[in-house]
Amino acid sequence: MRKVGRTVILSAQDLIGHLNCKHLTHLDLAVASGEIAKPHIWKDSQLEILWERGSVHEQNYIGHLQSLGLEVVKIDGIDITDEAVKQTMEAMQNGEKIIAQGAFSFEGWCGRTDILRRIEIPSSLGNWSYEVIDTKLARETKGGTILQLCLYSDLLAQVQGLLPEFMYVVVPWSNFKPMQFRVHDYAAYYRRVKSSLEQMTTDPDHPNTYPDIKEHCDICRWHVDCDKKRREDDHLCLVAGITKIQIGELARQKTDTANRP
Helix, strand or coil: CEEECCEEEECHHHHHHHHHCHHHHHHHHHHHCCCCCCCCCCCCHHHHHHHHHHHHHHHHHHHHHHHCCCCEEECCCCCCCHHHHHHHHHHHHCCCCEEEEEEEEECCEEEEEEEEEEECCCECCECCEEEEEEECCCCCCCHHHHHHHHHHHHHHHHHHCCCCCEEEEECHHHCCCCEEEEHHHHHHHHHHHHHHHHHHHHCCCCCCCCCCCCHHHHHCCCHHHHHHHHHHCCEHHHCCCCCHHHHHHHHHCCCCECCCC
């Protein structure tokens, strides 16, 4: 997430973060607005290993496509620059079979796709169009992955004038056979989360959020800051074995700290 003038530029990472924790969105907005500093980057060796494995898996899939005789055009860089977006559009207009790391930017949203695959369905590009393939390590395709694919399919549609019917995930043990998901099956879910995030980024008086413990905390860059805040507040979540239902009931009874008698 970053701010250019008054416009907040969002990505799939922001969309997934918002799905998992609205307080994460609140903190990232504060950073983008210059209100607070970025969190201290803490390193997790296991996460670094997973990132490396993910990168290797993506390269292996690209190698598999090349072994099938498909030429792969790779868009250089990792940032979403005007040049990368331009190169992606040119590759699509040229009808390249496979485009790796395509870059897109449209109305405050941006992203880089793992793979764009040409299909023989007419679009504004010509007698062809593209669909999105993402490489993942997880055995189960989670909601965040679906949201990411929906966003990329949406951005792709802005360029080719056609929303692809399907989107795909490739996992390591699938023998490189993509799992297929129908875009329209998840469109309402995608629109709801996307709208919620957009509303929060444009509303200066958005409701206050609190760093409640979430599953996402384990991989969140704000983990240390949020844990410190809960301990300063002596939050009920620090009570061993307490449930969210119990915390909610105690809060309604104005018992909102672990040490309140």
